[in-house]
Amino acid sequence: MPASTIADIRTITCSPGRNFVTLKIVCEDGTYGVGDATLNGRELAVASYLADHVAPCLIGRDAHRIEDIWQYLYRGAYWRRGPVTMSAIAAVDMALWDIKAKRAGMPLYQLLGGAAREGCMVYGHANGETIDDTIEAARDYAAQGYRAIRLQAGVPGLAKTYGVSSDRYFYEPADADLPSEAAWATHKYLPSVAPLFAAARDALGWDVHLLHDVHHRLTPIEAARLGKDLEPFRPFWIEDPVPAENQQGFRLIRQHTTTPIAVGEVFNSIWDAKQLIEEQLIDYIRATVVHAGGITHLRRIAALADLYRIRTGCHGATDLSPVSMAAALHFGLSIPNFGVQEYMRHTEATDAVFPHAYRFADGMMHPGDAPGLGVDIDEALAETHPYRRAYLPVNRLEDGSMHDW
Numbered sequence: 245m246p247a248s249t250i251a252d253i254r255t256i257t258c259s260p261g262r263n264f265v266t267l268k269i270v271c272e273d274g275t276y277g278v279g280d281a282t283l284n285g286r287e288l289a290v291a292s293y294l295a296d297h298v299a300p301c302l303i304g305r306d307a308h309r310i311e312d313i314w315q316y317l318y319r320g321a322y323w324r325r326g327p328v329t330m331s332a333i334a335a336v337d338m339a340l341w342d343i344k345a346k347r348a349g350m351p352l353y354q355l356l357g358g359a360a361r362e363g364c365m366v367y368g369h370a371n372g373e374t375i376d377d378t379i380e381a382a383r384d385y386a387a388q389g390y391r392a393i394r395l396q397a398g399v400p401g402l403a404k405t406y407g408v409s410s411d412r413y414f415y416e417p418a419d420a421d422l423p424s425e426a427a428w429a430t431h432k433y434l435p436s437v438a439p440l441f442a443a444a445r446d447a448l449g450w451d452v453h454l455l456h457d458v459h460h461r462l463t464p465i466e467a468a469r470l471g472k473d474l475e476p477f478r479p480f481w482i483e484d485p486v487p488a489e490n491q492q493g494f495r496l497i498r499q500h501t502t503t504p505i506a507v508g509e510v511f512n513s514i515w516d517a518k519q520l521i522e523e524q525l526i527d528y529i530r531a532t533v534v535h536a537g538g539i540t541h542l543r544r545i546a547a548l549a550d551l552y553r554i555r556t557g558c559h560g561a562t563d564l565s566p567v568s569m570a571a572a573l574h575f576g577l578s579i580p581n582f583g584v585q586e587y588m589r590h591t592e593a594t595d596a597v598f599p600h601a602y603r604f605a606d607g608m609m610h611p612g613d614a615p616g617l618g619v620d621i622d623e624a625l626a627e628t629h630p631y632r633r634a635y636l637p638v639n640r641l642e643d644g645s646m647h648d649w
């Protein structure tokens with residue numbers, strides 16, 4: 245039996261401060277690869293999809309046949325796309341690329357065509373209850389050498405809002421074993437953003453990229469209003485201005501504002517973004533290796549985007565494990581149209597479970613030159629952190645109707 249034959253597939257669910265699902269594929273000769281399969285709030289669905297429906301199909305297959313296995317899992321399930329299916333396929337894909345690069349004795353980015361840049365510019369998350377608190381956090385990130393900083397502040401009149409953490413560096417929104425509920429009021433939020441950016445430009449100047457995550461909470465015309473309000477402050481992007489099921493809705497935003505738009509962290513296939521890209525309705529695509537079918541599929545999305553001068557801005561919150569971060573950096577280093585990589589630092593407990601080679605320096609990250617992805621999972625340590633159910637919050641409007649969080 246060839247050494248690259250898949251002999252064992254393990255799904256490891258652990259919670260070093262937050263839940264992660266990791267796939268480990270082991271070949272006949274003991275070479276193994278790892279893949280991230282974490283879907284925040286629905287982790288066990290992906291773990292079961294992998295253990296119960298994918299693993300039995302892959303034992304005995306050749307780990308080198310990445311594209312064939314991708315097509316086999318995508319077409320063979322009959323039921324296509326969706327975050328659970330595509331996160332499972334992504335984990336297999338990441339693990340197989342890890343194995344192939346290890347066997348080749350090179351870091352994955354070399355196998356993907358080599359480095360197209362010295363490093364991947366990353367952005368950090370400055371947040372605070374007030375504008376002053378947020379600007380103080382932003383100064384801290386600038387002092388650390390970040391060239392791009394996301395700004396998220398509390399909204400006067402709202403008790404809680406996305407992106408504002410009780411901790412300067414660590415943010416985990418999945419904060420309860422049943423969804424916590426928060427109140428949302430767009431008319432309170434909209435007037436609060438331009439003053440935040442005005443204060444940031446006053447404090448930080450113009451040689452730093454400033455970003456903001458709207459987190460799906462506006463209508464297209466409200467997003468157009470926000471984009472116009474922020475134009476004087478030149479944001480690097482506003483992210484997820486509206487829910488993106490209706491890709492056509494972005495035409496209305498585009499008609500009113502030149503503020504760049506980033507969308508896609510909830511996308512799981514090229515079909516979610518095809519119209520947005522082909523009509524140039526966005527400027528950055530945020531789909532990730534873990535939720536959009538792995539490196540194999542994300543390269544296709546990036547290649548389509550490149551035809552329209554659209555760059556990547558991949559999601560990188562703490563619910564994407566260090567395995568995803570490593571894969572994202574190999575991907576980002578190798579493609580021509582890299583834009584920026586989100587980087588939310590993981591806790592020390594998480595970093596201990598997932599030892600990795602990637603490093604931050606001078607506002608950029610590099611995946612390192614260890615063979616493969618350059619990340620591993622300490623299974624014994626992972627076992628000491630058992631899964632615990634945690635859900636993302638939900639938003640309701642002040643009249644009680646459900647809204648987007």
Ligand SMILES: O=C(O)[C@@H](O)[C@@H](O)[C@H](O)[C@H](O)CO
Pocket residue numbers: 284417457459509559560561562563586636
């Ligand atoms: O841009 C971002 O980082 C956010 O949209 C995420 O924090 C998102 O809320 C979480 O990944 C959801 O699990």
Ligand SMILES: [Mg+2]
Pocket residue numbers: 457459483484509
């Ligand atoms: Mg986001």
